Amino acid sequence: MVRVVLADDEAVVRAGVRMILSADPEIEVVAEAADGRVLVELVRAHRPDVALVDIRMPELDGLAAVPELRRVAPGTAVLIMTTFGADAHIARALGDGAAGFLLKTGDPREFLLGVRAVADGAAYLSPRVASRVIDELTGDRLGRRTVALDRIGVLTKREREVLGLVGAGLSNAEIARRLHLVEGSVKTYVSTILGRLGVRNRVQAAVLAHEAGLAVRP
The missing domain is CATH 3.40.50.2300 (Response regulator)
Incomplete structure (x- = not known):
């Protein structure tokens, strides 16, 4: 419930x-x-x-x-x-x-x-809010991509996989099924990713994933 x-x-x-x-x-x-x-x-x-x-x-x-x-x-x-x-x-x-x-x-x-x-x-x-965020991301795309790629350089390969799925809007349970992990492990990965990237929440992490070109289709 x-x-x-x-x-x-x-x-x-x-x-x-x-x-x-x-x-x-x-x-x-x-x-x-x-x-x-x-x-x-x-x-x-x-x-x-x-x-x-x-x-x-x-x-x-x-x-x-x-x-x-x-x-x-x-x-x-x-x-x-x-x-x-x-x-x-x-x-x-x-x-x-x-x-x-x-x-x-x-x-x-x-x-x-x-x-x-x-x-x-x-x-x-x-959807109307998402379109505004996407529009914002289209400005200075190359510069944003460069900065984003530099920021995600601190992540491991698995953490980048998780970040890409966060960027696609998947929940912890969905990410766990996609990567064949237990949900608790995904929660730990997400928490670690937020800390290493210095972002406050999943939305900010998702934006960064899009800027870096990591976001994948669900």
């Missing part, structure tokens, strides 16, 4: 998102918050698998809440949702450790896909 804490300052929105998530019998909303401060306390208390967080909230907005959530519950994946797709918001949320980014105006099924993906250890970006 994937346990979710849902945060949005609008009760109607929370009700709608809860209804969408209830379509999956393996997802349970265990608590709701209308502001960021309450969200942090609920996540601290419940230790959910996923915190589904709106950007615009009183007291503590969703962007400011990300590092707080990562501090009080590092095992909880933070999935940001908003009606806005500003590049600055995307960069800040992912840079502070968010595992994914959803647009409220997207396909409702993205909520199910996103929650399941980040709960399983993968990253998830709404």
Whole structure:
């Protein structure tokens, strides 16, 4: 069962998102918050698998809440949702450790896909958000490739294989099946890779994998 804490300052929105998530019998909303401060306390208390967080909230907005959530519950994946797709918001949320980014105006099924993906250890970006990240990567491609290849030089051959699959968006379980490893070993590899590359989360690692040309098709 994937346990979710849902945060949005609008009760109607929370009700709608809860209804969408209830379509999956393996997802349970265990608590709701209308502001960021309450969200942090609920996540601290419940230790959910996923915190589904709106950007615009009183007291503590969703962007400011990300590092707080990562501090009080590092095992909880933070999935940001908003009606806005500003590049600055995307960069800040992912840079502070968010595992994914959803647009409220997207396909409702993205909520199910996103929650399941980040709960399983993968990253998830709404297709419209992903396109912006890809567009950003097309600028100065040669320079980025050179820098990325230099950075991944610290990784072993196996770690590069794992990084390539992270770049393809695969979860730990999927990587384990692909490489014939146990899931615990994959978690260890991913943790080591993040540390050696000096990145905060799987999204940043995935971007680096794309820049280095390591990302493989799932």
